[in-house]
Each structure stands twice: as C-alpha cells, then as structure tokens.
Amino acid sequence: MTKVFEEMAALDRLIHEPARLSILTALSACKRADFIFLQRLTGLTVGNLSGHLSKLEEAGLIRTEKQFVAKRPNTITELTNNGREAIENHWNHLEALHKDAREWKLDQ
Amino acid sequence: MTKVFEEMAALDRLIHEPARLSILTALSACKRADFIFLQRLTGLTVGNLSGHLSKLEEAGLIRTEKQFVAKRPNTITELTNNGREAIENHWNHLEALHKDAREWKLDQ
Numbered sequence A, B: 001m002t003k004v005f006e007e008m009a010a011l012d013r014l015i016h017e018p019a020r021l022s023i024l025t026a027l028s029a030c031k032r033a034d035f036i037f038l039q040r041l042t043g044l045t046v047g048n049l050s051g052h053l054s055k056l057e058e059a060g061l062i063r064t065e066k067q068f069v070a071k072r073p074n075t076i077t078e079l080t081n082n083g084r085e086a087i088e089n090h091w092n093h094l095e096a097l098h099k100d101a102r103e104w105k106l107d108q
Helices: A002-009 A018-028 A035-042 A046-058 A081-107 B002-009 B018-028 B035-042 B046-058 B081-107
Strands: A062-069 A072-079 B062-069 B072-079
Touching: A002 A081, A002 B018, A002 B035, A018 A035, A018 A046, A018 A072, A018 A081, A018 B002, A018 B081, A035 A046, A035 A072, A035 B002, A046 A062, A072 A081, A081 B018, A081 B081, B002 B081, B018 B035, B018 B046, B018 B072, B018 B081, B035 B046, B035 B072, B046 B062, B072 B081
Parallel strands: none
Antiparallel strands: A062 A072, B062 B072
8 A cells, every 4th residue: 555655745746736636637528628618617717727727738738729719819728648648647546545545444 | 517626726735735635545544643654654754744744733634642662752643533524525525526527528
C-alpha cells in the first residue's frame, strides 16, 4: 500500500488543483467545450477561468482556439493527447489511494 | 451535473492538498497512527509532515498526542469526528465528479 501513498504526496499539483481538476475532468468527457460552457459548469469568474486555461495550455494539457460566434469572440478548448493521458492517470491514482485505504481498513 | 463541478471548483483546499489528502485518507483507515508510520507511508520529510499535521490539527481535523517510546518522543495522530466526516465527504465529492463525467460521456 505504501507506494500509492508516497506517490500521492508528490502528486501533480497543476492537475490536482480543484478548479483545474474540474476543468480537465469536464474536457475528458467531451471532445471540445467553449468558454461560456466551462464558466457555467465551474462557476468560476472570467478572470479565474482564463488563468486556469492559460496554465493548462502552457503545460501542454489543453489546446485552445479563438472563434467568433455572432461577432463575439469565443474560446474553444480541448484536451491534447498528453492532457487526456494526464487526467486519466490522475483519476487512476486517486482511486488507487482510496481503494487501498478501504482494503487496509477491511484487513484490520 | 453542473452542481458537482461548481462545488468542486470551490473544494476545501486544506483537505485536497495531495500530502494532506494522503495523511487524512491513511488515518481514515486506522484508529491511530504514529509519526514514523505516517512518514514512511507518505515519504514526506520530518519538517513537511510536521507542518501538515499542525495545519490539520489547527483546523480541528486531527488530534495529536505526544508519547515517549523507548525514551524517544513520538506523536500519535488520529482523526477527530469532524476530520472523519470531512475526509469522507471529500472522497464522496471527488467520486461524484468522476462518475458524473463518465456518465455524461456515455450519454453523448
């Protein structure tokens, strides 16, 4: 059991941060999402959501594309292959931690 | 689905921080754990583990007790009732987020 706990303590904070975990998880369930959709989903302010998307894009986890919808700018966001792999690994890791602790409890 | 994502973005960072999530999850699986055990489990340094335990104790999530084992000081740690409830709620929340995203994906 030790290993998964040890790795957890060194978990990737870029992905683990609550708002970013939420954004990446949402994107893992759809091909593409626009800014307004992500904003409504997470309840984040425009500034906060922009900041999180920039960090995720700089890390190569998502790619964004600016479009104009009814003459208004809109940002379309999707996971990169690296991003998809990273969020899947992250959830696998969280689930392994939780599962190990539960099994450990049953053993006692 | 929206609500769980929205709540996620405002998730309790005190608990969500990887090392503290790891410590609280370990404590949720056992009645009490000593400092050396938690240190081996998480791979944290003495300083880091002490810091995290202090924060968790200040927040009322754990209680600690100093003991002497073979003339050496040792800190025994256990969850408070609030701490047990908080870590259970946190995992329920994480699992709800992941589950919702998976179901959403199947619906598409």
